Amino acid sequence: MKKLGFGLMRLPVTDKQDPKSIDMAELERMVDTFLERGYTYFDTAWMYHDHQSEIAIREALVKRHPRDAFTLTTKLPTMALKEEGDQERIFEEQRQKCGVEFFDYYLLHNMNRRVYETVERLDSFGFARRLKEEGKIRRIGFSFHDNAQFLDQLLTEHPEAEFVQLQINYLDWESERVQSRLCYETAVRHGKKVIVMEPVKGGALAQLPADAEALLKTADPDASVASWAVRFAASLPEVHVVLSGMSSMAQLEDNTTFMSDFKPLTKDERAMLARCADIINNYTAVPCTACRYCTEGCPMGIDxxxxxxxxxxxxxxxxxxxxxxxxxxxxxxxxxxxxxxxxxxxxxxxxxxxxxxxxxxxxxxxxxxxxxx
Ligand code: SF4
Ligand code: SF4
Structure with missing residues (x-):
């Protein structure tokens, strides 16, 4: 399988202030082009685009292409679980929303210390194992947002996880808070395949300060700024797929072009990206990735x-x-x-x-x- 996946968290919209306003005609064109170019992996989740992403991919992909032409991943929203029946109810809704009999990959979403108590109380890993035995999912994994020490604990306690989805990009690689490198090394030590999310850090690595951009343009005037970020993640040997949340046909065309002729980064190029990271960190007051996980529950409706x-x-x-x-x-x-x-x-x-x-x-x-x- 090619190493580029289509992340469905930042789809094209007709109104930038309304995540539900997905531009379906544009999405269909993007899905078709993605498949035509030999890519197959799609990643959605329960609450992406105000709960509309799963429905959108059913309309743009599932209803319009044979099931064996694509790989579809979605996630159990651990942050929305309260009682045992929630897991079954949400999973069945997800099958309906996506219009599929089974998911190729099913992840426990946003695993961290805070949700782990709920996940253990509801035996969410056991729930995923049952789904796999019943043929409703093909592979079990989780997406992860905590430190490497907790990842080590989680993978030790739940070896049934077949892969982990990690936030990896050249800005967070050595970050104390995100610990991309340490988390990657932990997953590899446990023999897990890695799926990368946020390689462009919510778009932050597509628009750089002028001095950082100049470094990249000097190295290769024709390569897009974002391509360096995707290539950084894809160059890691145990990375199975790099998800890119593509919002336009132009982004999709760029990604699918440089990834079809993929060249891993050289040592010098990695050193250049480390210098870029230092420059960017100087300019960033708050490293928000615009994932919008925080907005739904804000009692004051603050965007x-x-x-x-x-x-x-x-x-x-x-x-x-x-x-x-x-x-x-x-x-x-x-x-x-x-x-x-x-x-x-x-x-x-x-x-x-x-x-x-x-x-x-x-x-x-x-x-x-x-x-x-
Ligand atoms: S502040 Fe909100 S949008 Fe930004 S990274 Fe945190 S949860 Fe995501
Ligand atoms: S009111 Fe303030 S602290 Fe509470 S969710 Fe909204 S932004 Fe966060």
Whole structure:
């Protein structure tokens, strides 16, 4: 199987403020092109696009192509589980939403220390094993957002996991918080295949500060900035698939072109990306990936990732001593009909949901201080 997978978390939309407004005509064209070029792996989840991603892929892929032409992955939403019947009910809904009899890969979604107690209480791994015995899923795994020490514990206690999905990109490779390298090495030590998520870090590695971009363009003027990030992850030998959350045909065409003639990074190229990471880290105030896991439960309806993106843009403009502050300009416009950063009541629901373990309350307070005073 080719090493590029189609992540279905950031699909094309007709209204950027409405994740449900999936552009189905564009998605169908993208799915068809992806398959025509020999790629087969699709990754969705229960709550992507406000619970519409699974339905969208049924319409664009499952209903329009033979079942043996693609590999479909979805995930049990561990964060939504409360009682035992939830697992069966959600799984059956997922089969209906996706329109399939079985899933090729089924993941326990967003495993971390916080949800592990629920996963053990409800015997979610046992549930997945039963699904596999009944032929309703082909492979068991989990996506993971915690540190390498906990990954080691999890893989020791649940050797039935056949693969792990990890956040790996050149910015997080040596990060203390995400521990991409340590997690990858732990998975390899346990003999697991690795699926990579967030190789472009929610799009952050597709738009770099000018000095970081200049490094990449000097090395190869024709390669897109994002291609370096995808190639970084795909160059790791135990990586089975790299998921790219493609939002447009242009992104899909770029990805499928350089990945069809895939060249692993050289040692010098890896060193160059480490230098890029240092530059980017200097510019990033809050490393939010815009996954939106935090937004659904916010009692104040705050669009957290959008505000954090504006705050990052503003912080970067200040660092560069730019004469304009586009982050502040966007914020002033945005809050005319959306909740403000200062509406946060510090309930910390978002911090519990955030796979990046971000201090959202403080970041919003900083954004409020920067934008509203
Ligand atoms: S802490 Fe603030 S932003 Fe986070 S969920 Fe609560 S009100 Fe919303
Ligand atoms: S704050 Fe955390 S959960 Fe919310 S969008 Fe950003 S990375 Fe995702």
């Amino acid at each position: 957290i990732p959008t505000i954090l993106a504006m705050y990052n843009e503003s912080a970067k403009a200040k660092l560069l001593r730019a004469w304009r502050d586009p982050g502040k300009e966007k914020y002033d416009e945005f809050v005319k009909d959306h909740a403000k950063a200062s509406d946060c009541v510090a309930c910390r629901q978002c911090e519990g949901a955030c796979p990046q373990h971000l201090g959202v309350v403080k970041a919003l307070a900083d954004a409020a201080a920067a934008f509203e005073n």
